[in-house]
Amino acid sequence: MAPYRKDADYLARLLGDHQVNVEIGLAGNNLAELLAASPGVLIGTHEALTPAAIEAVADHLNRQPSWAEMPVVVLLDRASRPDQVRAELSRVWPRARLLFYQRPVTAVELVSGVQSALLVRLRQREVRDHIAREIELRRELNHRVKNILASVTSIFEMTRRGATSVEVLARDFRGRLGALDKVHSAVFHAEDDAVSIAEIAALTFEPYMVGDDERIVAQGPPVTLHREAGTTMALCLHELTTNAIKYGAMSRPEGRVRFTWEVSKTQAPELGIRWKEYGGPTVEEPMRIGYGTRYVRSALTSMFGRPPQISFERDGLRCEARGLFSPLSATSDSHGS
Template sequence: MIATSPDDLSALDHVLILAPYRKDADYLSRLLSEHDIRVDTGSGIDEITERLAASPGILVATHEALTPPVLEAVADHLRAQPAWAEMPVVVLLDRASPNTRVRTELSRAWPRARQLFYQRPVTSVELVSGVQSGLLARLRQRDVRDYIAREIELRRELNHRVKNILASVTSIFEMTRRGATSLDDFSDDFRGRLHALANVHSAVFHAVGEAISIREIVELTFGPYYQHGENRITTGGPPVMLNREAGTTLALCLHELTTNAIKYGGLSSPEGRVDFDWIVSEGEPRELRISWRERGGPIVKEPSRVGYGTRYLRSALTSMFGQRPVVMFRPDGLQCEVRGILSRVSCNQ
């Protein structure tokens, strides 16, 4: 008998032969194997039940195999099929058998099967063609299965992202409202923060593999502040690709730092400057360090109360890197530095 081990079979791409007579089983196995069709066989009811669990693509059964226990075992298997599945069943009938009654009984017992009947003797070409057509139909069903699985996963991912975005917007709204001194201030700050969030989400969406480089985040965040060819924000660092969550977090943090610098810090006076850089350490595990330093602006005093920007920075960067950032209100300018394991925030680093 030519047959493939059940351990080597994949769902929906092989034929299960039910033939109690060894001569029939050997012939069918050899015929289908000669045409590169993967074959498994089953005789006893326990063996048949086990083989059905491997999800064969097609069932080929001789008339003699259709005993009540086999009919019930196959019926149980068909009832357990998902909605996208419709198993082809090839039945080899004897010329002298009550074929009409057999067809009626199988249609009743196996309503979830695509039944194809051949009366023996059947030519090998006709039988192989029928089996190949059935396998092709099963592979198309498998494509539908995979498509449905992808759609479900995409819907789950979309639901997750929408929830995260709404949570971010809600948090931004509440904390901006608490820190606003006027409706105009609230409107400007809220609009700016939403714009920063939209920019990085758009960039990550269009990026390959949902990764975004720190350099691209820098250009998106600081680009609006490069006026008349004057660049008061100096940046530098090696190529580093961040995952979607880390990229969004870093963009929002840089937006907060930039907004604060324009209002109160290093970018609030013509002589002020900002340095933002990032480095990756050698050795294992590799670490990513980012640093923000303001200079040339008004003398800095530590605020009497912690505002939205500082709270967000500390919370977001701690979540991103797994370590708390160091935020220092130095007289010569605000400084913020944080470091963490590169693999925590990167893609393929």
């Protein structure tokens, strides 16, 4: 703001030569509009500080968010009383960083002061971004904690209904929480809040592998899932593994399990998973569907958007599921190979 002579044009050229973009404003209609754009620094000559301009700036400063404190550079004329001007402007503009220069001021001094003020403004906006990110992280943390507590509550209730003793309840509940803990640890240490199916399988099957034992084989292309899908996958694999150890192929030394996955190379790629047991005892369809089967069916239906095929074949349990890959993928263009 420099209404007299060619001061505004001179300042614009001077600062423009130092890569500082300048907008010229007056105490008229466009001042409020320019201030609404949240300028980095406001520069005003002494004679530009009319009551209307002071009021417009004061209104803008009062509307600033908590992180902001707009720097204001005031160029005083020779006849001014700096202490009096400073006291008055500090009173009407309490939320401004005031810098005063007595004219004539050298170009180097003014440019240096403006650049320093812009740096202050940049730091303020970094604080703004940090605050916004912290608020978002708190919301996300709150959402995740609620989801985890809901999962734990559901797991406990369904485990309790199928338990025949306190010992069985404690053992099964502990195992299911362990599966949840493993995949959350994997996601925590992974980049972009994602985890691969291969890593999920390795974490789930590791406790049941001894040496070079290949009783459980997991095989498929590189596929990365987002956190929710990865958690669901881990819990389902844990349930299938637990069932195989209790009643299926893993209950006998010669029993084997094969877990595979693939991504179809079609216009709308689909992810398919397959669990197959063989070499175990003869399988008979149970009279009552247990927690594990109910959970796997419900979880995979929610995950893939269609129910899985679970069949109790005589030579071993089969479980297959397939659905669109894009809603499950950690990256929109991740198709595996």
